[in-house]
Each structure stands twice: as C-alpha cells, then as structure tokens.
Amino acid sequence: MSAAGDAHAQMWAVVDDVLRAAFAGDAGTLHDTLRRQRSDAGSPADAALLGVACAIAAVVACRFPVAIDEADAAWDAATDAPGDVRRLAAAALLMCDAMVGTDHAARRGIRLPEIVATLAAPGRGHLLACYLLAEAAMSAGAFAAIPPILRATGLAPGQISATPDGPVDGAALTLQLLLARSFAFQGHTDQARGVLDAISHAGARVPARAHAVVAAIAAFAAAGRADRIGFERLAGGVLRRTRGDVNYLSVGACFYVAWGMRALGQLQRAAGVLVAIAGADLERSKLWDQAFGLELLIEASLERGDLASAKSQVARAAHLARFPVAAASVARAESIVAASDGHRDDARTLALAAIRLDEGAGAHTEVMRGKLVHAAAIADDDPASAARLLAEVAAEADAYGLESVRLVAARRWRRLRETHPELTGEIVMLTARQRQIGALLAEGHSNRAIAEALFLSPRTVQAHISDMLEITGARSRVSLAARIGSSHGTDLSALSPRQREIAGLIADGRRNAEIAHDLGLSEKTVENHIAAMFTRLGVRSRSAVAAAVPTAGVAG
Structure with missing residues (x-):
C-alpha cells in the first residue's frame, strides 16, 4: 500500500475509534487534538474523515455550536471524496443539525431518507454512519426512520460489537444505548431492560460513562414504577459518577435521573441536577433535551410560586417550538x-396541541402528561370532563406499569373530588395503600387480618375501605371486592348455573334476603348455596366470592 493509502487507512482507524475514545477519556482534549491533526491532513478525503471525527468529539464534549461548524467543514472537504466518506460526512451533518436546530444539511440538499437508503450498500464506516443517522432521527423526533436504520446495522438487541465475538465497538455500543433510550421514551420498559442488561453484562469492556447511562435509564424506569428505594439507589450512583463531568453520556444520564425525580414529585431537586450538569441555560445539552429541560424548570418555578421566572423561561423556550x-x-x-x-x-388550546403532537410521534408517556395538563386547564370550567380525563390517564398508566403517572392522576382526581363529591371513580383512582388493602379484601380477608398483614390498625383499614367505597361508588365491601378482584381469574365452572347466578348477585352487593326475593327462593336455600360455593371455590367469605366474578357481572 502507498504512503497515501496508509495515511488514509489511519484516518479511517481514527474515525472508527472516535466514539470509544471520546466516551472513555476527555472528549474536549480529544477534540482539540483532532483539530490539530486535521490541519495536516494529506488529502481532502482525509480532512473530511478527521472533520467527522472532530464533529463527533465536539458533540461528546457538549460543544454543540462548534460541532455543526466541524460537520460543515467535513462536508465541504468531502466534495470529491469516495462515496463512503461522503455518506459519513452527510450523516454527521444531519446529526449535528438535529442536535443544534440548524438546517445546514437541508440547504446542501442532504435529506435523511435519502442517506438512510444508502445503508443498503454496506461499506467503510457503515456502522458509524448508522449511529449518526439514528441519532439524527432520534434527536429530530423522526422515530419512523429509526427501525430501518437499526435493521441495516445487522446488530442483535444488546450486541455491542461489530461481530458477535468481537471487541466493543463505539458505534455498536452507542446504537444500543440509543435503542434503550428510544424504548424508555416510548414507555416500553421491558424492551429497554433487555438491551440494558446485555450492556451491563459486558462489565469493564464498556466505558464507565456508558454504565452510568444504563443505570440512569434503569433509575428512570424505577421512578416510573414509583419504586423510590430502587430509584434512589441507582440515581445516587449516577450522580456520584457524573458530577462535574461535561460529557454527552454523563449529561444524558443526568437528564434521565432528573426525569425520574420529576416523576416522583421532586421538581426542585430535578431542576438543581439539570442546571448543575447542563448549565443555567442548559447550553450543554442538545435541542431535544433543552426543550424537556426547560419544561421541567418551568414546572419547578411554578411550584415555587415564581410565575415571573416561569414566564421568562417560557419566552426563552419559545424559539424551540x-x-x-x-x-x-x-x-x-x-x-x-x-x-x-x-x-x-x-x-386548553395549548394542551390539546401538545397531545396531538405527541400522539403523532407515538410518545405514549408524553401523551399522558399532556392529558394531565389538559385536565388541569379544564378542571374549573368542566370538572366532570377533567375527572374523566384523569381516569383515562390513570387507566393508561396502570396498563403501561407507570405507577408514578397513575399516582399523579389519582391524586389530582381525588383533589378534584374534594370540591365535587358527586364524582365517582374506578379502582385506578385508589392510593397505593388502598390498592394493597383492596387486594387483600378481594382474597376475602377480614379487617383484622388485613391490619395484621399491613401493620395497620383495624380502624385505619376500615377508614380506607370507607374512602374506597365513596370513591368507587360501590354499595358494600363485597361489591368493592368484586371490582378489585374481578381480574384474578378464579374458575367458576365448579359452580352450578344457579350458584353462578347467586355469585353475580353477591358481587352486585345484594344481601341474602334480596337474592332470595329476586330468585324466588327461601333465604335458607340461598344460605345453603353460598355455603356450597365456599367449599367448591375454596374461599371463606362473600368478598372472595364476589372477587371471583368477572367484571361484566358487577353492577354496583
């Protein structure tokens, strides 16, 4: 190979390794070193490759305005370069545009779908180009473009090397982190956990900062489940590791921790974390994170009663719209x-606009947050509609396993009910403690047994049950148990048709005399049927019978 060929191969080696090096070391120093090397580049193609490396290092160093200049220079140098170099330069420019909010690529005729289409023909720097394009799509909210990019990588979920048994590849690792972020953002925590576990198992092969991101996303998921202990354990480690570290991975990890704090109602703490890691104006973060970060800072200002600061922050955020x-x-x-x-x-108008935008992006968690904002906006004028919206959010959050969101919706619904006692709700509106009590009630336990299991007094248990009856509009603890336990799936096939009919009436809260009257039986016959039902179902109370009845059979 000629000297020029050797030099060009060296440039490819530099750009292939830039992500790993920037994540493992001082990205700012690396950026400065690469800039000096670029001035001595032997050819435009080499200058273009070093320009891409400079842009990536600048991003990792959180020098976003500088990064777009570096990507510009790389594209200009790539004018007559081979196709692989041009694709990489185009991908870098698209990524930097998305992160900074500029349109340099568009003004040069570079479009994301067209560059993504070139991934069908693998070449030098293919995996790195995939990462740059995926980051561009993620940062621009073009989520539909991400799956074809990920398919083009040929990587399995959690694979952090170019080949299954090869060394850790910076682009492969970052693609997996991006995939986990995408899953977490869309509320798919199980899929995110699978990717994160694979990265964690790599141990010391992975840079410590990447492990911090893994822990931060796991902390965010713990906060979503309202697991405060798990969140604090994970978040504490992330904050110790990232303190004062101006690096793209560390800043991103702190954003996830801050979002988790917000989910747990710790707005002031979250705001402090963001300002400490990203700067007072969040200047050390990309466009997307700036928007979410400013929203959080505004919420914190309003919580403190500082409307003037909130208005000022909204004015600063307006250009991002x-x-x-x-x-x-x-x-x-x-x-x-x-x-x-x-x-x-x-x-109201703004809240509805936010919901429509997030629905279009498939951002389920953010849609729920938009509905919470909308409910707050209409609560004074239309409390019934606000209550329905809060119930909808609580049910959706329950289905996604987002306990922190469910708790917020339930808490706001209960606050609304204080001034509108005519409102009735569903099981999802109960507090976490009441849901615990309800689960034990559905198993047929007495107040005393529930109190012993939960280390409460029987009087406290009864107070909770009384509140639960008011919230749900259930007529008795038996019909309440039916509502709570109707999804437990107890098999009623062992009962006779008459006994299943009686079970349905028990679930409706009917007393024996009422059941006897409705069915034309004597009370003694009803009592005999119920005793037989206890034996066949293996239960000890009417509440447990009611809990076995499908929801469709519950009337009150």
Missing part, C-alpha cells in the same frame, strides 16, 4: 404558565 421534536414540550410548558396566569382558553 418550530422544531417538531420540541414543539409538544414547549406547548405543555406554555399551557401550564397560561393556566397559572389565568388564561384558561389559551391553556
């Missing part, structure tokens, strides 16, 4: 500020 990835977040922030300032019509 023109970017699809940030528009919903800005609209939510504007809605809560408008509501706090007494402009309820504006608050």
Whole structure:
C-alpha cells in the first residue's frame, strides 16, 4: 500500500475509534487534538474523515455550536471524496443539525431518507454512519426512520460489537444505548431492560460513562414504577459518577435521573441536577433535551410560586417550538404558565396541541402528561370532563406499569373530588395503600387480618375501605371486592348455573334476603348455596366470592 493509502487507512482507524475514545477519556482534549491533526491532513478525503471525527468529539464534549461548524467543514472537504466518506460526512451533518436546530444539511440538499437508503450498500464506516443517522432521527423526533436504520446495522438487541465475538465497538455500543433510550421514551420498559442488561453484562469492556447511562435509564424506569428505594439507589450512583463531568453520556444520564425525580414529585431537586450538569441555560445539552429541560424548570418555578421566572423561561423556550421534536414540550410548558396566569382558553388550546403532537410521534408517556395538563386547564370550567380525563390517564398508566403517572392522576382526581363529591371513580383512582388493602379484601380477608398483614390498625383499614367505597361508588365491601378482584381469574365452572347466578348477585352487593326475593327462593336455600360455593371455590367469605366474578357481572 502507498504512503497515501496508509495515511488514509489511519484516518479511517481514527474515525472508527472516535466514539470509544471520546466516551472513555476527555472528549474536549480529544477534540482539540483532532483539530490539530486535521490541519495536516494529506488529502481532502482525509480532512473530511478527521472533520467527522472532530464533529463527533465536539458533540461528546457538549460543544454543540462548534460541532455543526466541524460537520460543515467535513462536508465541504468531502466534495470529491469516495462515496463512503461522503455518506459519513452527510450523516454527521444531519446529526449535528438535529442536535443544534440548524438546517445546514437541508440547504446542501442532504435529506435523511435519502442517506438512510444508502445503508443498503454496506461499506467503510457503515456502522458509524448508522449511529449518526439514528441519532439524527432520534434527536429530530423522526422515530419512523429509526427501525430501518437499526435493521441495516445487522446488530442483535444488546450486541455491542461489530461481530458477535468481537471487541466493543463505539458505534455498536452507542446504537444500543440509543435503542434503550428510544424504548424508555416510548414507555416500553421491558424492551429497554433487555438491551440494558446485555450492556451491563459486558462489565469493564464498556466505558464507565456508558454504565452510568444504563443505570440512569434503569433509575428512570424505577421512578416510573414509583419504586423510590430502587430509584434512589441507582440515581445516587449516577450522580456520584457524573458530577462535574461535561460529557454527552454523563449529561444524558443526568437528564434521565432528573426525569425520574420529576416523576416522583421532586421538581426542585430535578431542576438543581439539570442546571448543575447542563448549565443555567442548559447550553450543554442538545435541542431535544433543552426543550424537556426547560419544561421541567418551568414546572419547578411554578411550584415555587415564581410565575415571573416561569414566564421568562417560557419566552426563552419559545424559539424551540418550530422544531417538531420540541414543539409538544414547549406547548405543555406554555399551557401550564397560561393556566397559572389565568388564561384558561389559551391553556386548553395549548394542551390539546401538545397531545396531538405527541400522539403523532407515538410518545405514549408524553401523551399522558399532556392529558394531565389538559385536565388541569379544564378542571374549573368542566370538572366532570377533567375527572374523566384523569381516569383515562390513570387507566393508561396502570396498563403501561407507570405507577408514578397513575399516582399523579389519582391524586389530582381525588383533589378534584374534594370540591365535587358527586364524582365517582374506578379502582385506578385508589392510593397505593388502598390498592394493597383492596387486594387483600378481594382474597376475602377480614379487617383484622388485613391490619395484621399491613401493620395497620383495624380502624385505619376500615377508614380506607370507607374512602374506597365513596370513591368507587360501590354499595358494600363485597361489591368493592368484586371490582378489585374481578381480574384474578378464579374458575367458576365448579359452580352450578344457579350458584353462578347467586355469585353475580353477591358481587352486585345484594344481601341474602334480596337474592332470595329476586330468585324466588327461601333465604335458607340461598344460605345453603353460598355455603356450597365456599367449599367448591375454596374461599371463606362473600368478598372472595364476589372477587371471583368477572367484571361484566358487577353492577354496583
């Protein structure tokens, strides 16, 4: 190979290794070193490759305005370069545009779908190009473009090397982190956990900062489950590892921790974490994170009663609204500020706009947050509709396993009910403690047994049950048990048709005399049937019988 060929091969080696090196060391120093090397590049193609490496290192060093300049220079140098070099330069420019909010690639005729289409022909730097394009899509909110990019990589979920048994590849590792982030953002925590577990098992082969991201996403998931102990354990380790570390992975990890804090109602703490890691104006974060971060800072200002600061922050965020990835977040922030300032019509309009934007992006968790904002905006004028919306969010959050969101919706519903006692709700509106009591009630336990199991007094248990009856509109503890336990799936096939009929009436809260009257039986006959049902179902109480009846059979 000629000297020029050797030099070009060296440049490819540099760009192939830049992600790993930037994640493992000081990205700022690496960026400065690469810039000096670029000035001595022997050819435009070499200058283009070093320019891509400079852009990546600048991003990892959180020098976002500099990164777009580096990507610009790389594209200019790649004008007459081979196709693999041009594809890599185009991908870097698209990524930096998405992170900074510029349109340099578009002005040069570079479009994401067209560059993604070139991935069908693998070549040098293929995996790195896949990462840059996936990051561009993620940062721009173009989620539909991510699956074909990930398919083009040929990587299995959790695979962090170019080949199954090869060394850790920076692009492969970062693609897996991006995949986990995408899953987490869309509320698919089980899929995210599978990817994160694979990275964790790699141990010391993976840079410590990547492990911090893994822990941060896991902490975010723990917060979603309302697992405060698990969250604090994971988040504490992340914050110790990332303190003062200006690196793309560390900043991103802190954002996930801050979102987890917000989910647990720790807005002031979350705001402090963001400002400490990303700067007072969040300047050490990309566009998308800036939008979400400003929304959180605005919520924190309003919680402190500082409407003036919230208005100032909204004004700073307004320019982000023109970017699809940030528009919903800005609209939510504007809605809560408008509501706090007494402009309820504006608050409603903005909340609905945010919901529509997030529905279009498939961001389920953010849709629920938008509905919470909308419910707050309409609560004064239309409490019934606000209550229905909160019930919808609570049910959706329950289905996704997002206990923290369910608790927020339930808490707001209960607060609304304080001024509108005519409202009745579903089981999802109960507190976490009441759901525990309800589960034991559905098993047929007495108040005393429930109290012993949960280390409560029988009087406290009865107070909770009374509250649960009021919230759900159930007529008795038996019909309450039916509502709570109807999904347990107890098999009623052992009962006779008459006994199943009686079980349904028990679930409706009917007393023996009422059942006897409705069915034209004597009370003694009803009592005999119920005793037989206890034996056949292996239960000890009417509540347990009621809990075995499918929901469709419950009337009250």
